[in-house]
Amino acid sequence: EVNLLESGGALVQSGGSLRLSCAASGFTFSISAMAWVRQAPGKGLEWVSSISASGGSTKYADSVKGRFTISRDNSKNTLFIQINNLRAADTAVYYCAKEAWGERFDSWGQGTLVTVSS
Amino acid sequence: QSALTQPPSASGSPGQSVTISCTGTSSDIGSYKWVSWYQCRPGKAPKLIIFEVSERPSGVPDRFSGSKSGNTASLTVSGLQSEDEADYYCCSHAGYNNHVIFGGGTKLTVL
Numbered sequence: 001e002v003n004l005l006e007s008g009g010a011l012v013q014s015g016g017s018l019r020l021s022c023a024a025s026g027f028t029f030s031i032s033a034m035a036w037v038r039q040a041p042g043k044g045l046e047w048v049s050s051i052s053a054s055g056g057s058t059k060y061a062d063s064v065k066g067r068f069t070i071s072r073d074n075s076k077n078t079l080f081i082q083i084n085n086l087r088a089a090d091t092a093v094y095y096c097a098k099e100a101w102g103e104r105f106d107s108w109g110q111g112t113l114v115t116v117s118s
Numbered sequence: 119q120s121a122l123t124q125p126p127s128a129s130g131s132p133g134q135s136v137t138i139s140c141t142g143t144s145s146d147i148g149s150y151k152w153v154s155w156y157q158c159r160p161g162k163a164p165k166l167i168i169f170e171v172s173e174r175p176s177g178v179p180d181r182f183s184g185s186k187s188g189n190t191a192s193l194t195v196s197g198l199q200s201e202d203e204a205d206y207y208c209c210s211h212a213g214y215n216n217h218v219i220f221g222g223g224t225k226l227t228v229l
Contacts, residue, residue: 035218037164044121045156045164045207047218061217095164102152103211103218104169111163 002026002107004096009112016086020112022079022096027107030074033099036081038092039111046092049081050099063089086116122147122208122221129227130198138224140191140208146219148189152211155184155193158223159204167206168193195226203228 008020022034035050049060049070058070069082079096093113097105123141130136140147140155147153155168166175168184171191181196191210195202208221 037220044205044223045158045209045220047209047220050218059216062215097164100169102154102170103209104152104154104166105156105164105209106166106169106175108163108165 002098004098004107004109006094006096006109006112009094009114011115011117012086014086014088014116014118016116017082017084018086018114020081020083020094020096020114022109024077024079024096024098027098029072029077034070034072034079035097035099035105036070036079037095037097037105037108038090039095040089040092043092048094050103051079083114086114088116088118090114091116122210122219124206124208124221124224126222127225127227129229130195131229132198132200134198135194135196136198136226137192137194138206138208138226140193140210140221142189142191142210142219144189145214146189146210146212147186147191149213150211153184153186153191154209155182155191156207156209157204158207164207198228200228202226 003025005023036048051070093111095111096109098107100106156164172184212219
């Protein structure tokens with residue numbers, strides 16, 4: 001059974017930084033593309049970033065490009081996202097998702113909450 | 119890029135069918151088979167229910183079906199059950215910037 005467990009969410013001041021982690025199990029992490037998707041309070045889902053299985057290819061939503069960095073450690077089955085220069089608009093639950101062929105997110109974690117205070 | 123357009127709400131009685139639309143452009147839904155749908159219930163992880171326009175992952179009831187016509191994708195839930203009450207989101211590949219784009223979500227209420 002696929003299991004994705006996010007951690008690292010916190011209350012952070014505007015302009016601060018945070019690193020979120022996602023521990024994966026139940027599937028072969030090293031051959032799976034992964035992604036982060038977020039949901040602001042009362043809002044819809046927003047794709048944030050994706051990374052290829054090897055980590056050699058990444059892409060970002062325009063709203064986070066230049067501030068967020070996605071990475072992975074295949075030896076530890078862990079996905080990361082470094083978030084810098086946090087803004088109030090980044091307040092959201094951040095979900096880690098396994099990305100299968102055709103950009104479908106076939107397994108999701110429970111999410112971790114990031115709150116940015118001004 | 120703008121989100122795909124979904125109606126904010128939909129409803130139906132138990133046993134009825136409901137269809138939720140998702141409108142994009144010729145640069146996303148209109149050009150790709152990579153359209154998926156997700157079910158979101160409070161306190162639970164989002165769940166993939168349709169991928170590649172009309173394919174169902176194993177374990178998803180065949181009451182859920184998907185289709186596409188031009189720039190609009192649709193999710194139909196047949197034989198509505200109370201457990202189907204949730205938020206539903208469409209998702210598509212966006213060819214103009216090689217990104218992924220979600221719809222604004224539709225709250226489905228089972229009356």
